Each structure stands twice: as C-alpha cells, then as structure tokens.
Amino acid sequence: MLLDDRYPVLETLKAQEGVTLYRVEGGWVFFFEVRTPEEKERFYRYRAAVRRLQELGLVEAQISAKPGRHYVFFPERPLARRPPPKEALAALAPLGFGGEHLAMAEDGVAYLSPWPLQGSPGARVGRPGFLLGVAPGLLLALLGLWLFSQGLYRYFNPPEYAVPDLVGKTAREAFLLLKDTGLNLEVAEGNDPTKPKEVVLAQEPPPGTRLREGRTVRLVLNQARLNPLPNLQGLEEAAAEARLLELGFRVEGKAQVEGPGALGVVLGTDPPPGTPMPPGGGVRLLLSLGQGGGPAVPLPQFTGLSREEALFLLNAAGLQARVEEVPSGAPPGTVLAQDPAPGTPVPPGGGVRLRVAVRGEVLLPPAFPPPPERTVNLSLNLPPEAAGHQVRLVLLDERGEQVVYEGEGREGLRLEGAYQVQGEARFRLYLDGALFQEWTP
Structure with missing residues (x-):
C-alpha cells in the first residue's frame, strides 16, 4: 500500500475515531477521514497544533490538506521517556491538546497524537507492554506456519472448479467469471457476423466440466468479419x-x-x-433475356402444356427456348415451370426457360459439361411432410447445382439414381421453396 504515492505502508498501528496511524518507511503518518464538518474541524485543529510545535522548533512534520489526502507525516526519531517542555504545553492548551498527546524524542517532540497516548510520556502508540510487543510476532509466525501447511495441501491436492457457461458472454464477463477460479484462459478468433463482436462463440471444455487449478479453458471470441460479395457477372x-x-x-x-x-x-x-x-x-x-427487337408481348402460361405445345407457341411468338429436363412424377414431356412468369412482357428474340418432366437421366444445361470424378447414389423415400407440397430435390457439387427431382410431393414416393459429381457434394430437399433437409451422400 502506498499513501499519497509517497509513503510505503509497513504496518497499520491503530485506527480510532476516523483517524488511522500507519508506520511507513522513515516515520509515522496520521491519516484523517474528512467527510463531515466535525471531522474537518478536528483535522484543522490538529494541524494548527502541529504548526505551533513547528514554530517552536520542537517537531518535524509534513502536512497535507489535499482533498481525500488529509494527513501529517512525522519522520522516525528514537523515543525517550522525558517530560514535554512547558512552552509546548502552553502552545497546545488552547487547541485542546496536552502532554498526554505528545510522544517525546531525545531532542524534542517525536510526534503529536490526535488521541491520548497510553502509558507515560514518550510511550509509542500500540506498544504498551512486552506481551503486546511480542504477540504480533507470535501471531505472524503461527500465520506463516498455517499458510505453509495450506500451501502444501493445495500443492498435493489442487482444488477443482466447475467451468461456467461462457457462450454468449462478452470477453470481459468471461474474464471476470474465470478470474478467481485459478483456471487459465486461452482465446482464439471466430467469425460470426450475425452475433455481436467480442462475444464468446464456443468454449472447450463444455460448461459444468470440473478442472483442477492451472488447467486451461479455450474460448472462441467473435470478431464479426463480413464477407465481400463476389462478382457474378457473366455466370449462368x-x-x-x-x-x-x-x-x-x-x-x-x-x-x-x-x-x-x-x-x-x-x-x-x-x-x-x-x-x-x-x-x-x-x-x-x-x-439477361437475350437480344430482341420490336414491341414486347406478354408471356403466355406454358405450365401444364406439353413440350411440343410450348415450343410451338414460343416459336410463333419469335422467342427463344431453353429447356431443362428434370425427373418428375408428372407425365413425361409436361412443362413443370417457366421463367419468366406468365404475363411478363418479353421482347421478340427474348428467351424463356422451361423445365420439362422426364423419367430417368437428368439432362443438365450445356453450361456444366465437366467430366465426372466420382459417382454418388440416391435412395430416398419422401417423408410424410412432403405430401401436398411442391417438392424440389437438388444435388450440389463444385460445378454448381443440378435438379434431381421437382414436382408435387407424395408420402413414400421413391427417388433413386446414380449421379456424377466433382469434389464435395450434398443433397438439398426443398418443400414449397423452403429448405427442409440437407445431407451429404
């Protein structure tokens, strides 16, 4: 402890009536609590008494009256049992102090106490007898032995601590929860922009795990970095x-x-x-709808028509057709979907994409001709939740997405097939356009 950034405290000797006496390096400090008008009057009366002794050349002291730092420092001087000088008593009497407040040195006053000293003049505060002088040493020795025994016990039997639940806590909250547990903390960076920055995303070991003192708890701390949108121009x-x-x-x-x-x-x-x-x-x-000229015409509805009927109408309207064949429970050749939607104005020469039901192999758009690297198999019965909903099953790999099945769902409908994929692949099952299930073959 350091008083006023100047005096290292060696020992607290006495505390009474809002005044604490400290033994510091090189002397004593009387430290006053000054919060009320009465405490303020008491300090300034004591300061006036010290100054009168200074004017008489009887005492050395350093006085501080700064806010929150009201104290008087007396340099250490050997104490002596001698009566106080008469001029000192005469100077102190109007301020309410007497010989019982003075501790004497060989060549003057050692210090002025705010309260009466015990014993004869020159006796040191808090040292009234031999037993009291020896007792602190005995207590310190006993305390040292007890601490040593506790240290040995903790060394051979380190305490265990239950790891708290830190996920979702801020970095400061996690540190405060672990501060007094004796557990070490190791932090790694994570990235989840959907959660606040500096929030714990994961921890190892999980909450409730009991660890001995000195073990490590690892946290993943969110840095919330955003990913830039790539340039998709020119892609299908x-x-x-x-x-x-x-x-x-x-x-x-x-x-x-x-x-x-x-x-x-x-x-x-x-x-x-x-x-x-x-x-x-x-x-x-x-x-892009492609290049065209002339006035735009509303696009008719092709869904439900046969492939031949839809292509005939598109050719008659001067529109381009792009057909994608997908396996479906609908009759082969039936148009399942169109893009753009019916009623959309499309200029002559514009393009329309049709999805047509077929059985067997899926004919992918010519934009994905890479050679296959491996084969994955599909064997799936549609779940009960698919009944009455529009079902779309797709297969994704490094080349992109291919539609495996699209049509109205029926409970227990069997979907089977073997597909060529590149790199990592996964199936995705959509019900009415919403992702229902995803798995890796």
Whole structure:
C-alpha cells in the first residue's frame, strides 16, 4: 500500500475515531477521514497544533490538506521517556491538546497524537507492554506456519472448479467469471457476423466440466468479419445461385431485362460486387433475356402444356427456348415451370426457360459439361411432410447445382439414381421453396 504515492505502508498501528496511524518507511503518518464538518474541524485543529510545535522548533512534520489526502507525516526519531517542555504545553492548551498527546524524542517532540497516548510520556502508540510487543510476532509466525501447511495441501491436492457457461458472454464477463477460479484462459478468433463482436462463440471444455487449478479453458471470441460479395457477372443463373449458396448467401429476388449475353446470364447484382455481406444476406440478380427487337408481348402460361405445345407457341411468338429436363412424377414431356412468369412482357428474340418432366437421366444445361470424378447414389423415400407440397430435390457439387427431382410431393414416393459429381457434394430437399433437409451422400 502506498499513501499519497509517497509513503510505503509497513504496518497499520491503530485506527480510532476516523483517524488511522500507519508506520511507513522513515516515520509515522496520521491519516484523517474528512467527510463531515466535525471531522474537518478536528483535522484543522490538529494541524494548527502541529504548526505551533513547528514554530517552536520542537517537531518535524509534513502536512497535507489535499482533498481525500488529509494527513501529517512525522519522520522516525528514537523515543525517550522525558517530560514535554512547558512552552509546548502552553502552545497546545488552547487547541485542546496536552502532554498526554505528545510522544517525546531525545531532542524534542517525536510526534503529536490526535488521541491520548497510553502509558507515560514518550510511550509509542500500540506498544504498551512486552506481551503486546511480542504477540504480533507470535501471531505472524503461527500465520506463516498455517499458510505453509495450506500451501502444501493445495500443492498435493489442487482444488477443482466447475467451468461456467461462457457462450454468449462478452470477453470481459468471461474474464471476470474465470478470474478467481485459478483456471487459465486461452482465446482464439471466430467469425460470426450475425452475433455481436467480442462475444464468446464456443468454449472447450463444455460448461459444468470440473478442472483442477492451472488447467486451461479455450474460448472462441467473435470478431464479426463480413464477407465481400463476389462478382457474378457473366455466370449462368444456376452457377451464380450455387456460388451464393456456397458463400452462405441467399437469392432474394431476380429481375430479367433485354440485354447482351445469352438467356439467363447474370448482368449485375444488388448489392454490387465487393459489398461486405453477413451470412444469410440476400442478393438480387439481374438476368439477361437475350437480344430482341420490336414491341414486347406478354408471356403466355406454358405450365401444364406439353413440350411440343410450348415450343410451338414460343416459336410463333419469335422467342427463344431453353429447356431443362428434370425427373418428375408428372407425365413425361409436361412443362413443370417457366421463367419468366406468365404475363411478363418479353421482347421478340427474348428467351424463356422451361423445365420439362422426364423419367430417368437428368439432362443438365450445356453450361456444366465437366467430366465426372466420382459417382454418388440416391435412395430416398419422401417423408410424410412432403405430401401436398411442391417438392424440389437438388444435388450440389463444385460445378454448381443440378435438379434431381421437382414436382408435387407424395408420402413414400421413391427417388433413386446414380449421379456424377466433382469434389464435395450434398443433397438439398426443398418443400414449397423452403429448405427442409440437407445431407451429404
């Protein structure tokens, strides 16, 4: 302990009536609590008494009256049993102090006490007899032996602590919970932009685990870094969607305009490329309808028609057709879906994508011709939840996304097949456009 950043405390000798006497390096300090008018009057009366002794040349002292630091320091001087001088008593009497407040040295006053000293003049405060002088040493010796025995016991029997639940806590909260447990803390960086920065994402070992003192608790602390949106311009629609899913983003919407490039090619994104995005952030795609001329005509509804009927109408309207064949429980050749939607104005020469039901092998768009690296098998009975819903089953790998099945769901409908994939692959089952299940073959 350091008083006023100047006096290292060696011992607390006495505390009485808001005044504490400390033995510090090189002397004694009387430290006053000054919070009330009465305590303030008591300190200033004591200070006036010390100054009168200083004026008489009887005492050496350093006085502080700064806010919160009201004290008087007396340098250490050997005490002597001699009566106080008469001039000292005469100077102190008007201020309420007498000989019983003075501790004498060989060549003057050692210090002035705010309270009467015990014993004869010159006796030191807190040292009235031999037993009291020896007792602190005995107590310290006994305390040392007890601490030594406790140290040996803790060395051979270190205490155990239950690891608290730190996930979701801030770094400061986690530190405070572990501060008094004797457990060490190790921190690694994590990244989850959906959660606040400096929050614990994971911990090892889990909550409730009992660890001995000195063991380590490892925390993953969130740094919440956002991922930039890549440049998707020029990619086919399916490839762009697969890339967004791979990065943890989602397609929030699509718009189609007449423009350069083939049907379904990405012309731009909203937000633009390079924008920092959190996981699950939505991205809108601007797709090309191809080049065309003349007035736009509303697109008729092709869903439910046969492939031949839909192609005939498209050719008659001067529109381009892009057909994707997908396995389905519907009759082969039936148009399952169209893009753009019915009623959308499309200029002559624009393109329309049709999804047509087939049985057997899936004919993928020509944009994905990479050679297969391995074969994965599918053997699935649709769950009861699929009944009455629009079912879409897709297979994703490094080449993008391919539709395995699309149509109305029926409980227990058997889906089987073998598929060529590159790299890591996974199946995704959607019900009415919402992800229901995902698994790795």
